[in-house]
Amino acid sequence: MSLPTSLKLPIYGMACKGCASKLQTELNAITKVNAKVDFASESAEIVIEDSSDYDATLKSVVILIEQKGYKTTPPSQQDTVNNNLPAQEKSSKDKSPASSQVQTQELLVEGASCASCVNKIEKALNDLPDVQQAQMNFALRTLTVTGDVSEDIIIKTVQSAGYNAKSTDNASDEQLLDEKEEAEQKYYQKLMTQMKFGLGLGVPLMVYGLMGGPMTVNSTMDRAVWLLIGLVCAAVMYFAGKHFYIGAWRSFVNHNANMDTLIALGTGTAWLYSMVVVIYPLALPEMARHVYFEATAMIIGLINLGLALEVKARGRTSEAIQRLIGLQPKTARVIRDGKDIDINIDQVLLNDLVRVRPGERIPVDGKVDEGKTTIDESMLTGEPMPVKKSIGDEIVAGTINKSGSIIFRATRVGKDTALAQIINMVKRAQNSKPPIGRLADIISAYFVPTIMIISITSALIWLNFGPDPSVAFAVVSATTVLIIACPCALGLATPMSVMVGVGKAAEVGVLIRNGEALQSASKITAMVLDKTGTITLGKPKVTDVHSVNSMVDDQILQLVASLEIASEHPLAQAIVESANEKGLSTDKVEHFNAITGQGVEGVVLDKRLFFGNYKLMSEQGINVNKESLDISQKMASEAKTPMFFAIDGELAAIIAVSDPIKEDSISAIKRLQKNGIRVIMLTGDNQATAKAVAQKVGITEFFAEVLPEEKSQKVAELQAQGEIVGMTGDGINDAPALALANVGFAIGTGTDVAIESSDITLMRGSLHGLADAIAVSKATLSNIKQNLFGAFIYNVAGVPFAAGILFPFFGLLLSPVIAGAAMALSSLTVVSNANRLRLFKAQDH
Amino acid sequence: MLIINFVGIVLIAFIVWWFWLYSPNNKQKKLANNIGDEVNIMVQDGVYQPSNIILKANTPSVIKFIRKDPSPCAATLIFPDFEISDELPLNKTTEISLPPMEKGKYVFHCSMQMYKGYLVVE
Structure with a gap:
């Protein structure tokens, strides 16, 4: 007897776990078959114990599956031979297992630098008993392994050989997007076909009714005709509305109720009542012998139409993310073994050298290794001016190389690139919900059963108190209540607007972390701006060196730079840079000490040096005469930061450092103030400098001489005054203040998005990003409110109307067909209103 | 009429019980999966x-979602308690990694809460 052979068959059409277990029992009844049917994965593991009877047994298995009403795809003859032959017949290497799941996998190898590495890796894998063949493409650094072996084992084997392997991301974002679009298109077409079925029957029937045709059963002939129409209607319900009924039933057994439940119940009630009229007309009073087949067919047609249009409209809500995904090139030109080769983007490895020509997109993140160029980063940062890049500068995937040809070294690839992270962050934020949506969520949870109860209550009221034919009125009102109620409009109200709003923000270089941040940003009443790096460029420069004694400027700079070289403070760096620019060398510093909030001290060339603010001088007992003080105050009034330099207890110089204000800070601050936001500046600078900078940019409130740890205290003080505080900083020194603020804004340096402590990241340095973020948030929130209001009002007004509340006063009762149209329109209106946000434009600046 | 009213009230009571008050017993829960x-x-x-879904407390878990439903409603999956949200591509398996959880019941749903399920952590 031959060895057992196993295979996996897909099984389509199982409705429940019970079906799976029943099928399993019956398959196991086949001789020499051992089957395990899995409902969740819709598949069956079949072991045929004697492979000499393989074909006949497999045929029996397939026939049995089909007899039971399920579908399967048996493996092709070729596959069967390749995948399922017993071990001894399979390969001369005698490596195939008896029960094989032979598959071919492709992995990427890192660290292989020569042909001998290839041999080593291939040998290590080929030595595994379950591997039939392992082959490596050295140029592409890809490894193809055929055999019954898991990816984990392959990776571990490659690692034990001294290299690294990782799986290729076969499904890129772009592929997933294409597949999604294709699936949506198919779904759209299916819905449109179903709509045609529904309206194909419903419209002629309704026109007949409107033209005065009797929709009642009065004779045997009427019964025969309406029975035929009823059966055609049942067929339409099956072909065009099956999904509603299956969905409703599945939800019901899961103790859940949704839109399908309402549609199924509504159309089902109308059809059943009409069939009762046709089959047992005598069971009902004469006036109540009215049929509603046209309503059933029309509702199914209209709701399918609504769903189809909604699918189209929804597609547009994810435009922003599609645009971001589209920024990623598909291929990269890497230099391996001295040759340029074009490879798929997912095959680029860390440290690969990548060549990019003018006009091409940067494929992965990296550092320029050769050449210089300008890069257009506007698609990520919103910054319109191209940025100059030369050796050592960082460049990011998705941006466009404008002028020169460069070679760069890949530093982040695949899911680690800034672009991939931005896409991820936007996707995550798009699916998160702001608190405003919570009420709708709570209502949604109770909505459908409540409507069902209202529908029954309405029918009972009509039956008890309604005029004749009360039973017909009861059916109409019950059906109309079920159909008009729209949980979808309520459920879609918030997520659709968040989807468009977050995407819109990303388009202008504003990354919103989640729905809560989006909502809070729309309510900000006070905005705290850290001066350095936020209002100013964060790149201070030495502007004045005023010698108090006989020393020349260069001597002073040389000594101060020697002292400051050990400090990481931005002002210290400005002085060191200034000395470097002048070609001044630095001397060794000893006994260096940074005095928080004051400055630094140290010994250079046996001279005891102090460099810092006025407080440092006074605490050290160094005399600053009136003339020097006046000079320093004049510097401060010009928005410069004056610092005092003392040698061996004597004041030697005053050095002024100025951090230039960003070009558009003034206009951005004006925009914030115009929106009624109280703008406050925070700085560690002295009072006079802070005042001068504040005046320059049009800020009236500022906190000066604030130590880093005091920043969050200031935020708390403002919150105690009842303000909703936004805090803007660089995300490093300001982390506690950013976290404490109602909304923390981190100003990104270019495209660095790894700023975890902020709620909103501005990818470009401009403060206009703040105003844009707030404007987008406000627009999104107001869009959500419109949607929620519309959805609430629609349901609150529509349901009583459908139940017949106007009937006693005006004799008005809504038709179920109108209810169907209204329901289809309501969710479409919500999605379309959300789509209006796509047209939102942040104010020109 | 009395009978009709009675049937109506019973139906309402059934709706309240079936959709709001019902809580699956252990046997039914076990139908879902074993820890x-x-x-x-x-x-x-x-x-x-x-x-x-029954999951073990304080242990990270992975759940595989296979989306066969073409409706766009089914595309988004949200675990609100863990701030997890993901897109489920059609006809593909999506793995969701969940952090270690304390004992309790956690909901997961689509963006409109029409599709709903529970993680029962024991």
Whole structure:
């Protein structure tokens, strides 16, 4: 007897776990078959114990599956031979297992630098008993392994050989997007076909009714005709509305109720009542012998139409993310073994050298290794001016190389690139919900059963108190209540607007972390701006060196730079840079000490040096005469930061450092103030400098001489005054203040998005990003409110109307067909209103 | 009329019990999966199947979602308690990694809460 052979068959059409277990029992009844049917994965593991009877047994298995009403795809003859032959017949290497799941996998190898590495890796894998063949493409650094072996084992084997392997991301974002679009298109077409079925029957029937045709059963002939129409209607319900009924039933057994439940119940009630009229007309009073087949067919047609249009409209809500995904090139030109080769983007490895020509997109993140160029980063940062890049500068995937040809070294690839992270962050934020949506969520949870109860209550009221034919009125009102109620409009109200709003923000270089941040940003009443790096460029420069004694400027700079070289403070760096620019060398510093909030001290060339603010001088007992003080105050009034330099207890110089204000800070601050936001500046600078900078940019409130740890205290003080505080900083020194603020804004340096402590990241340095973020948030929130209001009002007004509340006063009762149209329109209106946000434009600046 | 009214009230009571008050007993929960099983959830015909998942407390878990439902509603999956949200591509398996959880019941749903399931952590 031959060895057992196993295979996996897909099984389509199982409705429940019970079906799976029943099928399993019956398959196991086949001789020499051992089957395990899995409902969740819709598949069956079949072991045929004697492979000499393989074909006949497999045929029996397939026939049995089909007899039971399920579908399967048996493996092709070729596959069967390749995948399922017993071990001894399979390969001369005698490596195939008896029960094989032979598959071919492709992995990427890192660290292989020569042909001998290839041999080593291939040998290590080929030595595994379950591997039939392992082959490596050295140029592409890809490894193809055929055999019954898991990816984990392959990776571990490659690692034990001294290299690294990782799986290729076969499904890129772009592929997933294409597949999604294709699936949506198919779904759209299916819905449109179903709509045609529904309206194909419903419209002629309704026109007949409107033209005065009797929709009642009065004779045997009427019964025969309406029975035929009823059966055609049942067929339409099956072909065009099956999904509603299956969905409703599945939800019901899961103790859940949704839109399908309402549609199924509504159309089902109308059809059943009409069939009762046709089959047992005598069971009902004469006036109540009215049929509603046209309503059933029309509702199914209209709701399918609504769903189809909604699918189209929804597609547009994810435009922003599609645009971001589209920024990623598909291929990269890497230099391996001295040759340029074009490879798929997912095959680029860390440290690969990548060549990019003018006009091409940067494929992965990296550092320029050769050449210089300008890069257009506007698609990520919103910054319109191209940025100059030369050796050592960082460049990011998705941006466009404008002028020169460069070679760069890949530093982040695949899911680690800034672009991939931005896409991820936007996707995550798009699916998160702001608190405003919570009420709708709570209502949604109770909505459908409540409507069902209202529908029954309405029918009972009509039956008890309604005029004749009360039973017909009861059916109409019950059906109309079920159909008009729209949980979808309520459920879609918030997520659709968040989807468009977050995407819109990303388009202008504003990354919103989640729905809560989006909502809070729309309510900000006070905005705290850290001066350095936020209002100013964060790149201070030495502007004045005023010698108090006989020393020349260069001597002073040389000594101060020697002292400051050990400090990481931005002002210290400005002085060191200034000395470097002048070609001044630095001397060794000893006994260096940074005095928080004051400055630094140290010994250079046996001279005891102090460099810092006025407080440092006074605490050290160094005399600053009136003339020097006046000079320093004049510097401060010009928005410069004056610092005092003392040698061996004597004041030697005053050095002024100025951090230039960003070009558009003034206009951005004006925009914030115009929106009624109280703008406050925070700085560690002295009072006079802070005042001068504040005046320059049009800020009236500022906190000066604030130590880093005091920043969050200031935020708390403002919150105690009842303000909703936004805090803007660089995300490093300001982390506690950013976290404490109602909304923390981190100003990104270019495209660095790894700023975890902020709620909103501005990818470009401009403060206009703040105003844009707030404007987008406000627009999104107001869009959500419109949607929620519309959805609430629609349901609150529509349901009583459908139940017949106007009937006693005006004799008005809504038709179920109108209810169907209204329901289809309501969710479409919500999605379309959300789509209006796509047209939102942040104010020109 | 009395009978009709009675039937109506019974129907209302049934709706309240079936959709709001019902809580699955242990036997029904066990139909879903055993602790430690690989959990596969089919997203089809408007529901998550199974919709009650038993997971072990304080242990990270992975759940595989297979979406067969073409409706765009089914595309988004949200675990609000863990701030997890993901897109489920059609006819593909999506793995969701969940952090270690304390004992309790956690909901997961689509963006509109029409599809709903529960993680029962024991």
